[in-house]
Amino acid sequence: MRTEPTWRIPFGVLLLIIALTAYALVIARYVPELIGGWHAAFQTVVYLILGLVWLLPLKRFLLWMESGSSK
Template identity: 75%
Template sequence: MIIARYLPDLIGGWPALVQMVIYLILGLVWLLPLRRFLIWMETGRWG
């Protein structure tokens, strides 16, 4: 929530390519805690 509130103002003036890389990294980072849950959803096995 904090990232979504303040980060766009911070990196809004950066070049588009740099913004793309930052948002790509942040888009993947939030999925890391959900990895096991997503695997379970796809396979039906927990682990």
């Protein structure tokens, strides 16, 4: 258990907010143009996948925030 504060946690939270905002803006700006004419069921699948993709690097990022190591 950590006894002293670390700079990685507040920095990591800010970085996560910035990265997710940028990701959401890119998705909201470009994806509707690409899949706007598709059937609603296919659009739903694409948005579900894109809504989960950002979770892939999250484990390593949270490990880095807590311990300083991504392993």
